[in-house]
Amino acid sequence: xxxxxxxxxxxxxxDLPTIRPHHLSMAVMKKQSMVIIRLxxxxxxxxxxxxxxxxxxxxxxxxxxxxxxxxxxxFTPLLIGQNPTQTNAIxxxxxxNISGNNFAKSGIETALxxxxxxxxxxxxxxxFGGAITNTLPVLWTLASGNTQKDIDEALELISEKRHNTxxxxxxxxxxxxxxxxxxxxxxxxxxxxxxxxxxxxAWSESVAKRAIKKLQDAGIxxxxxxxxxxxxxxxxxxxxxxxxxxxxxxxxxxxxxAFKLAKVRAASVFALKIxxxxxxxxxxxxxxxxxxxxxxxxxxTMLEGTxxxxxxxxxxxxxxxxxxxxxxxxxxxxxxxxxxKTIVYQNHALEIPEGPxxxxxxxxxxxxxxxxx
Ligand code: MUC
Ligand code: MG
Numbered sequence: 001x002x003x004x005x006x007x008x009x010x011x012x013x014x015d016l017p018t019i020r021p022h023h024l025s026m027a028v029m030k031k032q033s034m035v036i037i038r039l040x041x042x043x044x045x046x047x048x049x050x051x052x053x054x055x056x057x058x059x060x061x062x063x064x065x066x067x068x069x070x071x072x073x074x075f076t077p078l079l080i081g082q083n084p085t086q087t088n089a090i091x092x093x094x095x096x097n098i099s100g101n102n103f104a105k106s107g108i109e110t111a112l113x114x115x116x117x118x119x120x121x122x123x124x125x126x127x128f129g130g131a132i133t134n135t136l137p138v139l140w141t142l143a144s145g146n147t148q149k150d151i152d153e154a155l156e157l158i159s160e161k162r163h164n165t166x167x168x169x170x171x172x173x174x175x176x177x178x179x180x181x182x183x184x185x186x187x188x189x190x191x192x193x194x195x196x197x198x199x200x201x202a203w204s205e206s207v208a209k210r211a212i213k214k215l216q217d218a219g220i221x222x223x224x225x226x227x228x229x230x231x232x233x234x235x236x237x238x239x240x241x242x243x244x245x246x247x248x249x250x251x252x253x254x255x256x257x258a259f260k261l262a263k264v265r266a267a268s269v270f271a272l273k274i275x276x277x278x279x280x281x282x283x284x285x286x287x288x289x290x291x292x293x294x295x296x297x298x299x300x301t302m303l304e305g306t307x308x309x310x311x312x313x314x315x316x317x318x319x320x321x322x323x324x325x326x327x328x329x330x331x332x333x334x335x336x337x338x339x340x341k342t343i344v345y346q347n348h349a350l351e352i353p354e355g356p357x358x359x360x361x362x363x364x365x366x367x368x369x370x371x372x373x
Contacts, residue, residue, distance in 0.1 A: 002042075003083055004041055004042050004043045004083060004084060004085060004119075005041065005042045005080075005081050005082065005083060005084070006039060006040070006041055006042075006079050006080055006081065006082050006083075006084050007040050007041060007042050007080070008040050008076075008080065009037065009038065009039050009040070009071065009072075009075070009076045009079060009080070009111075010037070010038040010040075011035055011036070011037055011038075011067075011068045011071045011072055012035070012036045012038070012367060012371050012372075013033055013034070013035055013036075013064050013065070013068055013371065013372040014033070014034050014035075014036055014305075014338055014367065014370045014371055014372070015031050015032070015033050015370055015372055016031060016032050016034070016305065016334040016335065016336055016337075016338070016370055017030065017031050017334070017335045017336075018030055018031060018032060018333050018334060018335065019332075019333060019334070019335050020144055021144070021145065022141070022143045022169075022303075022333060023143045023144065023145040023169060023172060024054065024055065024059075024143065024169045024172070024200055025169065025170070025171030025172045025199065025200035025201070025202040026054075026055060026058045026059055026200060027054065027055025027056070027058040027059065028055075028145070029054065029055055029303070032052065032303055032305065032330075032333070032334055033052070033056075033064040033372075034050055034051075034052040034064070034304065034305050034307075034308070035050065035051040035052065035064055035067045035068050035071070035104075035107060036048070036049075036050055036307065036338070036362075036367070037049035037050065037051065037071065037107045037108060037110075037111045038111070038362075039079075039084065039108070039111035039112065039115060041084045041115055041119075043119065045084075045115045045118050045119050046115065046118075047084070047110075047111035047112055047113070047114040047115025047116075047118070047357070048110070048111055048114050048307050048357075048358060048360070048362060049106075049107035049108055049109070049110035049111030049112075049114065049307065049311070050107055050110065050304055050305060050307035050308035050311070051064075051067045051071075051103045051104050051106060051107030051275065051308075052064075052103070052275065052302050052303065052304040052305065052308050052330075053067075053103055053275065053302055054302055054303050059302075060103065060275075060276075060302075061100075062101060062102070062103040062104065067101075067103055067104045067107070070098075070101050070104050071104050071107070071108070074097075074098060075094065075098065075104060075108060078093065078094065078097055078098075079094075079108070084112055084115050084116065085116055085119065087109060087112045087113060087116065087127075087281070088281070090108075090112060091105065091109055091278075091279065091281065094108065095278075102253070102254070102275065102276060102277060102278035102279075103275045103276075103302075105278040105279055106274040106275045106277070106278055106279040106280075106308075106311075107308075108279075109274075109278070109279030109280060109281065110274065110279065110280065110307065110308070110311040110358075113127055113280060113311070113357070114311075114357040114358045115357065116357075117356050117357035117358070118356045118357040120356070121356050122356060123314060123352070123353075123354065123355070123356065123357070123358075123359060124280070124311065124314035124315075124357055124358055125314040125315070125317050125318050125352070128280065128284055128314070128315055128318045129318055130318065131314070131317035131318055131352065132317060132318060132319070132320065133317050134317070134351065134352050134354075135347075135349040135350065135351050135352065136299060136313055136316055136317060136322070136325065136326045136328065136349055136350050136352070137165070137325030137326060137348055137349050138163065138325065138326050138327065138328050138329050138345060138348065138349055138350045139163055139165035139166060139167055139194075139196070139325060139326070139327050139329070140153075140154070140157055140162070140163035140165075140166055140167070140329055140332075141166070141167045141168070141169060141198075141327065141329065141333075142154055142166050142167070142168050142169075142185065143168070143169040147181045147184050147185060150168070150181075150185055151184070151185055151188045151189070154166050154185065154188075154189055154193070155188075155189075158189070158193065161346065161347055161348060162345060162346070162348070163329075163348055164192075164193055164194070164348045165193070165194040165195075165196070165221075165325065165348070166185070166189070166193065166194070166195050166196070167195075167196045167197070167198055167224070167327060168181070168182050168185060168195065168196070168197045168198070169197075169198050169200065170182060170197050170198070170199055170202070171198075171199040171200050171201070171202025171203065172202070175203070175207055175210070175211045178197075178211070179211060179214050179215060179218070182195070182197055182215060182218060182220060183214075183215075183218040186218050186219050186220060187218075191219065194221045194222075195219075195220055195221060196220065196221050196222040196223070196224060196247075197215060197220055197222075197223055197224065198224035198225060198249065199223065199224065199225055199226040200224075200225060200249075200250070201225055201226075201227060201228045201229055201250055202226075203226045203227060204227070205227060205231070205234045205237070205238070208226040208227060208234075208238060209238070209241070211226075212226065212238065212242055212244065213242075215244070216242060216243065216244045220244065221244070221245075222244065222245045222246075222247055222269065222324065223238075223242075223244055223245070223246050223247065224246075224247040224249050224271065225247065225248060225249040225250050225251060225271075226238065226246070229250035229251045229253075230251075231251075232251060232260060232261055232264060232266045233264065233266075235248060235251060235261070235266040235267060236264045236265060236266035239265060239266055239267055239268055240265070245268035245269055245296070246267050246268055246269070247267055247268070247269035247270070247271055247298060247324070248261055248266060248267035248269070248270055248271065249271040249273075249300060250276075251266070251267070252267070252270045252271065252272075252276070252286065253276040253277060254276075254277055254278070254282070255277065255282050255285045255286055255289070258270060258285075258286035258289045258290065259289050262289050262290065262292070262293035262295060265293070267295065268295065268296060269295065269296045269297065269298050269323070269324055270286060270287075270290050270295055270296075270297055270298065271298045271299075271300035272286055272287060272297060272298065272299060272300055272312070272315075272316070273300040273301065273302055273312070274308065274311055274312050274315070275302040275304070275308070276302075280311060280312075280314070280315040283312075283315055284315060284318070284319075287319050287321070290321065291320070291321050295321075296321060296323035296324055297316075297319055297321050297322045297323060297324065298322070298323075298324035298325065298326065298327070299312055299313070299316035299322060299325070299326030299327065299328055300312075300326075300327060301326075301327050301328055301329070301330050302330075303330045303333060304330045305330055305331055305334060305337065305338065306330075306331045306337055306338070306339045306342060306343055306360060307339070307358065307360065308330065309328045309329075309330045309331055309343065309350075310343065310352070310353070310358045310359065310360060311358060312326070312328055313326070313328055313350060313352050314352065314358065316328075317352055326350070328350055329345070329350075331343055332345060336366065336369075336370070337363075337366065338362060338363055338366040338367050338370065339360045339361060339362060339363055339366075340360070340361045340362070340363045341353070341360065341361070
């Protein structure tokens, strides 16, 4: 049998409006721009991948237009003619030839794994030892920018049994305003509902110390990335000082970051994201480091659409220490989708489709409708 090869790769920027403005410390999102990757193989199989970031160039140092250009100009010539069944060899080759560009690498690895799953007739999770669960808990982020709107949104979602845990994006306003906002939401939702906060690196250590004390007293369940991502020592001091768990997000990008953070016990929880780390295989490695260090895990999102969210979900479903569930709600924040069958979200959880690969199919009419020209 002739060797299977990658024949061509198509990248498409798709702009989907959000259901409401989403306020983060570094940007207000009114749409999400996803780079969709179609990787075509000589055996007729097509793998799907997604490289998505938040707020253009404001969250990370990759951005949609740059990701597309990098894949078209540098990744594709290296990939054409390679054997798509050899994911590890391909990712090693990309790491040798291309520095950084983890969001783009993650999208390519997802497409290779989707193709291989389809080829073998198994879900992507099977390529990582198999799923422990078919459903994953999913929280919702309240980030309308208005306290009462956030409370109304949460109460509606609780009554629909869509979510029972909420994350609040803070750090955009001054700490006292943020704390009052968080405390009001926690009080309105009651003790049975978990509330976490994500500061997205906005505080200094001294501000964090004062603010976290107040958030702890208000009954908040977890603090995500209070300090700048490079301040591992500061994060370790906060983790040691406070009872409330501190989660590393932006700080824990690569496998090496996970090791360094674990070594100084800088966090009680790691937020795993395929985009930061360069793909599913790398978050599996981060998860192993966390497991060895007694650090809990959380399935994070870069607010990806259905392809990226399901890629993360397939890997997360194989992890024994996903103690904080996931935030894989990205598709629900978007007003439309680009796949034929959308993800089912019910009973506070996401259902992972059973089909081969990621278990989804692109809807080309929707791609036509939302693709950037
Ligand atoms: C982040 O930093 O966690 C995840 C959920 C959300 O609303 O924003 C993202 C980014
Ligand atoms: Mg975060």
